[in-house]
Each structure stands twice: as structure tokens, then as C-alpha cells.
Amino acid sequence: MSTAHALAAGQETTHAAHDPLAPVFAQYPIEVLRGEGVWLIAPDGRRVLDLYGGHAVAALGYGHPAWSKAVSEQAHAMNFQSNAVPMDVRLRAARKLIAFSKLPVESVFFVNSGAEANENALKMAFTLNPGRTEVVAFEQSFHGRTAAAGALTWGAAKKWYGFPRTPFDVKFLPRKDASVLAQITDKTAAVVIEPVQGVGGAFDMGAEYLKALRKRCDETGAILIFDEVQCGFGRSGEPFCANLYGVLPDMITSAKALGNGFPCSALLMMKKAADAVKMDALGTTFGAGPMACAAIEATIDAIEHDGLLANVRRVSAYIRNTCMVGPIVGHQGAGFLTGLISKFPVKDLQKALLADHNILTGTSGDPNVLRLLPPFTLKEAEVDLLATALKRLG
Numbered sequence: 001m002s003t004a005h006a007l008a009a010g011q012e013t014t015h016a017a018h019d020p021l022a023p024v025f026a027q028y029p030i031e032v033l034r035g036e037g038v039w040l041i042a043p044d045g046r047r048v049l050d051l052y053g054g055h056a057v058a059a060l061g062y063g064h065p066a067w068s069k070a071v072s073e074q075a076h077a078m079n080f081q082s083n084a085v086p087m088d089v090r091l092r093a094a095r096k097l098i099a100f101s102k103l104p105v106e107s108v109f110f111v112n113s114g115a116e117a118n119e120n121a122l123k124m125a126f127t128l129n130p131g132r133t134e135v136v137a138f139e140q141s142f143h144g145r146t147a148a149a150g151a152l153t154w155g156a157a158k159k160w161y162g163f164p165r166t167p168f169d170v171k172f173l174p175r176k177d178a179s180v181l182a183q184i185t186d187k188t189a190a191v192v193i194e195p196v197q198g199v200g201g202a203f204d205m206g207a208e209y210l211k212a213l214r215k216r217c218d219e220t221g222a223i224l225i226f227d228e229v230q231c232g233f234g235r236s237g238e239p240f241c242a243n244l245y246g247v248l249p250d251m252i253t254s255a256k257a258l259g260n261g262f263p264c265s266a267l268l269m270m271k272k273a274a275d276a277v278k279m280d281a282l283g284t285t286f287g288a289g290p291m292a293c294a295a296i297e298a299t300i301d302a303i304e305h306d307g308l309l310a311n312v313r314r315v316s317a318y319i320r321n322t323c324m325v326g327p328i329v330g331h332q333g334a335g336f337l338t339g340l341i342s343k344f345p346v347k348d349l350q351k352a353l354l355a356d357h358n359i360l361t362g363t364s365g366d367p368n369v370l371r372l373l374p375p376f377t378l379k380e381a382e383v384d385l386l387a388t389a390l391k392r393l394g
């Protein structure tokens with residue numbers, strides 16, 4: 001039995017003294033050897049239902065045959081070439097992503113992580129709005145750990161920001177409050193928002209509010225950036241939340257589910273931003289590498305071939321219908337970024353689900369919200385396991 005599994009059920013552990021990994025992540029009391037669909041399998045054979053998807057990454061679950069084949073074939077054919085060397089797989093991934101989005105995306109810049117996509121989106125916003133020095137973000141937001149993305153992340157300054165100053169002025173607005181939109185002015189270079197906040201507790205901004213935000217950005221010239229790193233790329237049941245809410249931003253950032261676990265991200269630019277990109281303005285070594293592009297292409301193919309957007313819509317509705325039991329009194333979010341609202345703080349509930357029922361879930365910035373980020377392949381029978389466990393834990 002592994003050390004992690006031998007520990008008391010539900011108890012978070014710290015790294016052992018000999019562990020060379022930087023001790024920055026609390027550890028779940030499970031160890032994973034492999035995965036099958038939506039199941040994690042421990043070295044001793046214990047099976048855990050994964051409703052957290054590795055922080056929203058495992059779109060297709062584990063061991064998807066077409067994805068695994070595409071990535072391993074690309075590894076054999078050509079594991080890496082830089083952006084200076086044209087490759088068909090790179091063009092195919094960009095074209096496929098644009099077609100998948102069903103949005104008027106004119107240009108795609110592939111990078112490596114959510115934070116890096118946001119950094120590049122901000123750089124483009126300042127390029128479009130020279131002289132402006134302020135960015136508007138929202139309370140409870142999360143945009144990443146780097147200097148610019150961390151500057152926009154609610155609470156980072158007090159907890160972990162670490163840099164002596166932010167690269168620009170930041171104004172945080174209360175979320176979903178249309179009465180304060182006048183604080184977006186002609187000094188605002190960009191407004192960055194998660195249409196459904198992830199870390200903030202699967203909190204959906206809604207179509208009406210996002211439309212008001214779009215209008216205010218148009219009035220002031222501020223560039224509207226949707227950070228869809230967690231909520232986008234099919235997780236809402238639509239390609240992006242821009243589709244779900246019928247609001248078109250100037251740029252979208254995408255990551256997490258995009259490569260189904262192969263590290264990659266993308267900055268999607270509508271015409272205004274795309275027209276402002278100049279040779280050498282943006283760059284990356286690893287971004288748009290052939291293996292990342294093969295992973296993106298295969299993930300999109302599988303979502304389309306397996307009808308996974310429809311599955312997300314159907315099964316997320318099933319969660320909302322059947323899991324209002326035990327301590328759960330409500331829900332928020334969209335699609336498979338679901339927040340189950342509990343009568344009690346959910347930390348103990350999360351531990352008990354894992355220890356007693358072998359179900360992995362997530363918490364969030366809201367102590368009463370249990371966050372679900374399952375693979376898009378989750379089925380009703382697996383949701384029934386959660387509903388039964390919640391009933392017993394109520």
C-alpha cells in the first residue's frame with residue numbers, strides 16, 4: 001500500500017522530508033497509478049470516481065483511445081519543431097479550434113498555460129490602447145500565478161503575489177453588479193472576466209450582466225477579455241461561454257481541457273486584436289509544438305465524434321435534478337463547472353466523499369460550494385453514485 005493511501009482517510013498530508021518536490025501543494029490522500037474513463041485507479045486497485053478532472057483538464061477522461069493514438073503517433077512522427085518551421089498539424093489545430101468555436105475568431109496564438117495566455121491577451125490589450133494603464137478585474141477571480149495574471153487574481157496580493165509591484169494598475173469590481181460599471185472608464189485598457197468563475201465557486205455571471213459589460217467596454221474603448229481557461233472549451237456544454245451567453249469578447253483565453261492533459265493554451269483573437277498583431281510582438285518556444293497541436297486536434301475530434309457537448313448539457317442537468325439531496329440545497333455554474341451549494345462548509349463533506357465513498361470532488365473560494373469539474377464523458381449512472389453518497393452524508 002502506498003504511503004499516501006495508508007494515511008487516515010480524508011486527511012490531507014504534507015510532503016515527506018525526503019520529497020524533493022517544492023512543498024506548495026497540499027496532497028490528497030490518494031495515489032493514482034492509472035485511469036479508465038472517469039475512474040482513477042490506485043496501486044492497490046482502489047477505484048475512485050473523478051468528479052474533479054485534474055483541475056478541469058481531463059476533458060475526455062483517462063485512456064481515450066483516439067486521443068492516445070493521435071498523441072503517440074505524433075510523438076513517433078515528429079515530437080518537436082519550433083514555430084519557425086511550418087507544420088501541417090499546427091495549421092490543422094488552429095483551423096479546427098476556430099471551426100469548433102463557432103465564433104468570428106481571426107487569429108490563434110498557441111502558448112503553454114492559462115496564465116501565459118492571459119499575459120499575452122493583456123499585452124495585446126495594451127497594444128490596442130496605448131497610454132492606458134489600468135485593468136479592471138473582479139472580486140473572487142482567478143487568472144493565474146504570473147506577474148500580470150496574478151495581479152488580476154482576487155486576494156493574491158495578500159496571500160502569495162510575491163512581486164514588489166504589479167505591472168499595471170488594477171481595479172477590482174464586485175462581481176455581477178451592473179451598478180458599478182461606470183468605474184470602467186477611458187483610462188481602462190482591458191476588462192478581464194471569467195464568464196463562469198471557477199475558483200470563485202462556479203459562479204455564473206449570466207448573459208444580462210455580460211451584455212452590460214460588453215456595452216460599457218464599447219462606450220469606453222476598453223478591450224473585453226473572457227478568461228475561459230476553466231469554464232470554456234466545451235465545459236459549459238457550448239464551445240465557449242461566449243456562445244452560451246451570446247456575448248462576443250475581443251479575446252478569449254483557453255487552456256486546461258484544450259489538450260486533455262497535454263500542456264497547452266490558446267489566445268483566440270477577434271478581428272480588432274488580430275489586426276493589431278505585429279511580427280515579433282508575441283513569442284514562445286514550446287507553444288504550438290506538434291504534440292500539443294496533435295492533442296488539441298484529437299480532443300476536438302473526440303468531443304465532436306462522441307457528441308460530448310450534448311452529453312455535458314444532458315448530464316449536468318441530471319446532476320442539478322438529482323443531487324439536491326443531503327446537505328445540498330442549491331446549485332450554480334454552467335455545464336460541468338457545477339457548484340453544489342451546501343448547508344454547511346464543504347471541507348468535511350469533500351473529505352467524507354473521498355474517504356467513505358471513493359468520490360473525488362473539489363472545493364472553491366466559497367466555503368459552502370462543492371465544485372464539480374468532471375470529464376465530459378461522465379454518465380448518469382456515475383452521478384447516481386454521487387447522489388446516493390450525498391443522501392447518506394446528509
Ligand SMILES: Cc1ncc(COP(=O)(O)O)c(C=O)c1O
Pocket residue numbers: 055112113114115116118142143144145194198199227228229230231255256
Ligand atoms: C480561470 C483561470 N484562469 C487562469 C488559470 C491559470 O491557468 P494555469 O495554471 O494553466 O496557468 C486558471 C487555473 O486554475 C483558471 O482557473
